[in-house]
Amino acid sequence: xxTAQIRLRHVSKVFETQTMETHxxxxxxxxxxxxxxxxxxxxxxxxxxxLLSVLGLLDSVTSGxxxxxxxxxxxxxxxxxxxxxxxxxxxxxxxxxxxxxxxVLDNVILPLRYAAKPLSKDEMYQQAKACLNKVGxxxxxxHKPNQLSGGQQQRVAIARALVTNPEVLLVDEPTGNLDSKxxxxxxxxxxxxxxxxxxxxxxTHDYRYxxxxxxxxxxxxxxILTHPVEETA
Ligand SMILES: Nc1ncnc2c1ncn2[C@@H]1O[C@H](COP(=O)(O)OP(=O)(O)OP(=O)(O)O)[C@@H](O)[C@H]1O
Numbered sequence: 001x002x003t004a005q006i007r008l009r010h011v012s013k014v015f016e017t018q019t020m021e022t023h024x025x026x027x028x029x030x031x032x033x034x035x036x037x038x039x040x041x042x043x044x045x046x047x048x049x050x051l052l053s054v055l056g057l058l059d060s061v062t063s064g065x066x067x068x069x070x071x072x073x074x075x076x077x078x079x080x081x082x083x084x085x086x087x088x089x090x091x092x093x094x095x096x097x098x099x100x101x102x103x104v105l106d107n108v109i110l111p112l113r114y115a116a117k118p119l120s121k122d123e124m125y126q127q128a129k130a131c132l133n134k135v136g137x138x139x140x141x142x143h144k145p146n147q148l149s150g151g152q153q154q155r156v157a158i159a160r161a162l163v164t165n166p167e168v169l170l171v172d173e174p175t176g177n178l179d180s181k182x183x184x185x186x187x188x189x190x191x192x193x194x195x196x197x198x199x200x201x202x203x204t205h206d207y208r209y210x211x212x213x214x215x216x217x218x219x220x221x222x223x224i225l226t227h228p229v230e231e232t233a
Contacts, residue, residue: 004067005168005199006032006055011064013050013222024050026222028064032201034167037194039202039210042219048203049172051219055201056170057085069167083116090166094176096157098145105141108132108159115164131159135189151182158189168199175209187212 013025024047032038032055040048053059054066057073066073068084076084098107108128112119119127132138135155145153154174161169171190175183187209194200194214202213210216218225 003034004031005034005036005069006030006201007065007067008054009065009067011054011061011066013047013054013059014062023222025054025061028222028224030217030224032168032199034199035194035197037191037200037202037212037214038217039204039213039215040217040219041204041207041210042225046219047222048219050222052170052172052201052203055168056089056091057081086111086114086116086164088167090161090164090169092154092157092161092169092171092174094173096145096150096153096177098153098156098160100144100146102144103141104137104143104145104148104156105129105132107145107156108163111160111164128159128163131162132156134162135159149182150178151185154178154182154186155189158186158193162193162198166198168201169193171200171202173203173205175204175206183209 008028008030011025011028012023015022015024028051040051042048050059054061068088071084073081105125105128108131109124112124112127129138129141132141135158137152137155137159140148140152145156148156174186174190178186190200190202191212200213202209204210216226
């Protein structure tokens with residue numbers, strides 16, 4: 001686990017409204033390595049989701065540098081950034097964000113329809129079916145999401161995140177809407193994906209789940225309090 005995949009250097013994020021400025025991230029320097037499993041914890045409002053959005057190229061930084069696989073993102077166009085996001089990153093959120101009108105299989109296929117390199121219909125179906133198999137839901141592929149339990153829906157969302165073969169999974173409170181048994185299953189699945197080589201960055205309020213990661217980062221007021229490994233800023 002030595003190749004740096006993500007490197008933030010002195011990153012800050014300020015949200016400005018007409019009446020106030022919020023310093024959501026303050027001078028964050030952080031390296032995430034290939035195959036890493038990082039859990040981010042901290043009180044409500046400390047900046048965890050903002051950090052994940054920045055890591056996921058869903059939000060820009062106010063200052064500082066972000067390097068993804070050695071590419072400084074300040075030097076790429078918005079189109080290139082969107083391509084890197086689609087190619088390299090997968091997202092899992094607390095709310096499953098599945099489309100109820102589509103079957104489970106069609107939900108999982110969806111990201112492939114927007115891929116830069118379009119696959120044939122057969123390839124898309126094969127890839128989506130393989131991901132559903134990975135999350136143990138092959139037998140539900142023709143169901144609609146609202147015919148599944150919450151835990152099953154989250155596993156569909158995980159299959160959808162995996163279908164583009166992302167190098168990094170960014171995961172925000174994946175168990176927030178689940179009972180503890182389903183939550184444990186989802187966390188076990190994330191652990192297996194990490195063992196198979198996927199880098200994981202997880203935001204969680206649950207310290208039991210944070211303990212499953214290889215490294216824990218604690219945030220407070222937009223800053224990272226603990227650095228279990230030395231950061232090169
Ligand atoms: N779009 C926005 N505009 C203005 N302020 C924002 C915006 N998004 C987040 N913030 C503020 O930035 C700070 C960090 O928010 P963030 O959502 O990252 O916290 P969090 O640690 O994920 O919280 P929670 O655990 O409650 O989800 C908060 O003070 C929040 O109100």
